[in-house]
Structure formats: structure tokens, C-alpha cells
Amino acid sequence: MAVGPSGSSSHRLLLLLLLLPLLGLRGRGQGFGQTRFICTSVPLDGDMCAATAPGTGSAEELKSTVLQLRETVLQQKETIMNQKDTIRELTAKLGRCESQSVLETSPAEKGGGAGRKGGFSKNTMGDLSRSPAAETLSQLGQTLQSLKTRLENLEQFSRMNSSSQTNNLKDILQNKIDDLERQVLSRVNSLEEGKFNPKNESEERGKIESTLTSLHQRISDLEKGQKDNRPPDRFQLTFPLRTNYMYAKVKKSLPEMYAFTVCMWIKSSASPGMGTPFSYAVPGQANELVLIEWGNNPMEILINDKVAKLPFVINDGKWHHICVTWTTRDGVWEAYQDGTQTGNGENLAPYHPIKPQGVLVLGQEQDTLGGGFDATQAFVGELAHFNMWDRKLSPGEVYSLATCSSKALSGNVIAWAEANIDIYGGATKWTFEACRQLN
Numbered sequence: 001m002a003v004g005p006s007g008s009s010s011h012r013l014l015l016l017l018l019l020l021p022l023l024g025l026r027g028r029g030q031g032f033g034q035t036r037f038i039c040t041s042v043p044l045d046g047d048m049c050a051a052t053a054p055g056t057g058s059a060e061e062l063k064s065t066v067l068q069l070r071e072t073v074l075q076q077k078e079t080i081m082n083q084k085d086t087i088r089e090l091t092a093k094l095g096r097c098e099s100q101s102v103l104e105t106s107p108a109e110k111g112g113g114a115g116r117k118g119g120f121s122k123n124t125m126g127d128l129s130r131s132p133a134a135e136t137l138s139q140l141g142q143t144l145q146s147l148k149t150r151l152e153n154l155e156q157f158s159r160m161n162s163s164s165q166t167n168n169l170k171d172i173l174q175n176k177i178d179d180l181e182r183q184v185l186s187r188v189n190s191l192e193e194g195k196f197n198p199k200n201e202s203e204e205r206g207k208i209e210s211t212l213t214s215l216h217q218r219i220s221d222l223e224k225g226q227k228d229n230r231p232p233d234r235f236q237l238t239f240p241l242r243t244n245y246m247y248a249k250v251k252k253s254l255p256e257m258y259a260f261t262v263c264m265w266i267k268s269s270a271s272p273g274m275g276t277p278f279s280y281a282v283p284g285q286a287n288e289l290v291l292i293e294w295g296n297n298p299m300e301i302l303i304n305d306k307v308a309k310l311p312f313v314i315n316d317g318k319w320h321h322i323c324v325t326w327t328t329r330d331g332v333w334e335a336y337q338d339g340t341q342t343g344n345g346e347n348l349a350p351y352h353p354i355k356p357q358g359v360l361v362l363g364q365e366q367d368t369l370g371g372g373f374d375a376t377q378a379f380v381g382e383l384a385h386f387n388m389w390d391r392k393l394s395p396g397e398v399y400s401l402a403t404c405s406s407k408a409l410s411g412n413v414i415a416w417a418e419a420n421i422d423i424y425g426g427a428t429k430w431t432f433e434a435c436r437q438l439n
Contacts, residue, residue, distance in 0.1 A: 232417040233410070236265075236384035236432035239363045242275065244375040246425035250360040250414060254280060254289075254388070257354040257413070259327040261393040262291070263401055265434055268381025269317035272296050275379035276365040278386065282358035286366050289354055291324070294377050301326075301333070303349035310335045311343040321402035321434075325392045328353055339402030341395060360414070362386065363427060384432045387411030404435035
């Protein structure tokens, strides 16, 4: 809407239409054919209110009418000024929108995006040079490019050198690639919480997840030769972020057990609470057997929803070996950290056998059978050599496992082997040697 040269004429006509009802000069029907306009001449120095037109009433009535007219004119003038301000503001916004549209549909972009650096458009609204969403996506693009470059270097090195040299390089790059992936996933989560453009952000997240999946597949291909040459238990699982979709699943279920020992190597610096290293759910009971450290609570073991607090101190970013033993008779339990017993108790779900045919998950706490994950209870860190027995190990056996002082025992119920574990949602496998961590 614009105000042109004819604006003053339009204002006069509008003013006349507003004045007619006040003067009592309405016409009958659709026209003014039966209306009379009465004009009275007034001297230049005379009082308009003192002039009395025939048939129009007293001077006081005319004076009142004039005051009303003046008030109406002032109100109309104020309204018009407000409308002009609104028109100017809308016109400016329209101009900025038009310029934004021109940039987004430039010929270079229509031709395949060659004119857009990194695939992100400029934001010309106001004084902002880039929107928060575009800036975040730009950083994600740079991170992914860096990850690709490192992976290509790894592939090239793999072709030119022996497998042992390649393994050494992978160990060097492992932490760097993990850090880059943490940044990507963290920024994707931040992007999901934003309110920029849900459709575009969803598309960008899909692209990033697809790229990460491709990179993980290429890394797995590179490691095939390495896996063929290493023992099946020399690997670790890495859970870099607290999510509700990153986990590992043990292919084998548990039998009915009247006693057990569960041991593992674990490393975490997550706070508050490292989350859930493992959970075992059965039909009708999601908390059949769970190890969890949630919030500011100490680590706990749950059996059939009964709880015992464990005296572990392990979230210092270092590798620790932990074991928990339990027998159904009187519910007696013992806890070991780094080969030494640190606590014990009884009356933990006494005379309740561990039920069979359930689902064993690493890295998440189950609220339903095989699912119902909560990100706030997810494990963040690294885990290896998860083994389970259907008996109580002796203190000497636990010490041997923690110190690598004898040939390692493998669980007779769950044995740590790559063939027994499926990973999901971005959890990764890396080479791991427990005894090397003690040096």
C-alpha cells in the first residue's frame, strides 16, 4: 500500500463523508439528489459560530458541531499518521524479504548450488550476517570435512604400510576422531532443540547421520583385516554421548540363574552419574538386573527392582575393573574394584532367581523389553570385557581378572566376543587390550 500524489484529494473526500452525518445532510436512497446544501457568508473578521443559517438551529448548536468536527479531524489526522508509519515499516520489511528471496534463488544456486559456500545461504534480515542455524550447520560441515580428510589419510596409509603400522596410526587417530564425532552429534542435538526451521534442520540432520553412517562403514571395512588377526575379545565399546539411541545388544539371553558374577572393564568421566553400563529386562519386569549410576546417586545394582548401593569410585576418566557377585540364598552380594573387595551385603532380592529369556543391553536402561530408553540414564564412556558367570567367583579369580596375572577367564553365560555383540546408533568398536591399561 502506498500514498500517491492524489492522497490529499482522497483525504478531503474522506473528510467530507465523515462530516456529512454530523451536519445532518444525509441523502435519501443511494444519492444526494434530494439533499440541500445551505451556505452562509461570514465576514473575515466575524465569528463563524455567530452566523445562523436558516433552518439549522442556534449558534450554540453550530458551535458544538464545529468543535466536534475539529475533534474528528484531529483523530483522523492521527490515524492517517499512524497508518503512514505502518506502511513505511511494512514496505521496509517487504524490501528486505524481497532481497532475501533474490539471494536464495540466484542463478548460481538454481544451477546446482555452485554459488553457495558450504551449502548455506546468507541471512540479510536486519544487521545479522548469518543466522544461528546457518552458523551451526557451517561448523558441522567443516567438522565432517575434517573427519573425511583424516579417514582418507588413514586409507592411504593402510594401502602403503603394514597392518601393524596401520594399527598404530588408528590408535593415534582414535581419540581425535571420537572428539570430532562428539562435536557433530552434540551440535545436531543442539540444532534439534532450536526453533530455526524444522524442515530444513531435519533434512540437514538426515544428511549428517547418513554421512556418519558411511564413515563408520568405511572404518569397519578398514578394520576387517585387523579383526581377522586379533583375538575376538580384544575390543571395547565407546559411547561418546548421552543419547536415547546409542547402545549395544548382546545376542544371547540369560538362563535362569540362582547366582551370578558379572565383571567388566569400564572408563568414564561423565558427571553427574556415568549412566547405565548394562540392563537386563524380561517380560513383565524391566529391572530384572541393572547396573546404574544416575544423577548424584552412587552406583547401584538392581535385582527384580530391589536395590543395593555399591561403593565404587570410578568416574575419574581412568580404566577400572569392577565385579559384582550375588547368590539368591539370603541375597548375599559382594563388590570388587580393581581386584579388591570394597563392599558386601545381603537381603538383595533373596530367593529370587534371575529369570530367563530376556534382553541384555549395554549402555542403556530399559523401561520396556528391549527399549524405552531415557537419555538421562544412558551410559557415557567406554566398556570392555563384559563377562558373566552363573556362579560366584572367588576373590582370587576376581583378582586374576583385574591384574591379568593369569590366563583370563571367559564368562560361561556371557563371554566377551565381537560376534556376540551388535551395536546401534553410533556406538563404536575399537581395539582394546586390558593388560596394556595397567602399564
